[in-house]
Amino acid sequence: TTVNVGIIKGGQVLNAVPEKTNVNIECRSQSHEKCVRQSNLIKEVFLVAAKAIGAQAEVKMELSMKASHISEDAEAVRIAERAVSSVGLKPNVRIICGGTDASNYNEKGIETVVMGMGVKAEHTKEENIAVADMEKAVDIIQHLFKELSEKQE
Template sequence: TCIAYSNTVKNAFDVSAQAIGAVADVKLNLAYKAVRLSEDASVLVTACKALEKTGLTPDTRVICGGTDASILNGKGIQSVILGIGVRAEHSNDEHIYVSDMETAVRIMHNLFEVLCD
């Protein structure tokens, strides 16, 4: 889980600091929780229909990271993340192919069509 991973990182800081005779002052703060929407949640069903209409197979999963959807879901506003093909995110090599951006546009177009049906 995300909390277990956070504790592992905290422990690594503690051990490293102790090795050089120092103390690590690490505080963990749970800013948001992972959320799994039910498979019949309307926002998820709508997103899956748009993905399928684009010729893609939806891949639903819980992620361990901070997103707008994490914050909105925490406030009771059901939200999903639509991955758009970003690779090596949060690194110096982060990139996305133009073809993936074009697919993202088609997904959004289809999302609007599904919402208007």
């Protein structure tokens, strides 16, 4: 389970306590239940801390996606493995804790996998990808299109 305090906004001047502050927090987990528990704990901490000093806290919680899991034997996984193998790479099936549209599709019963492209230093200002890795990603996508279009015939 991962918690990230991504945005803190408040105040007008440097030498005063702000009248109002907004804090945006994201919680992700491979378990929906753990994520809900952690989110509720964070909410409770804000409410109790505010009350202890005579302040008020308004906590809004929003579910943007649920943790999802599909079997390593799922057809979507097998298709992805074949596509990765087609460019001479060894597929590496693993669980990620990232927030992607795949979670929303899986929640609706559409088996979906996330495929990495060799990106380094993700979510930092140093994020990058080698041209050769990007070219392999294009080849993988072409393989996916070819295999999936042949299945439709």
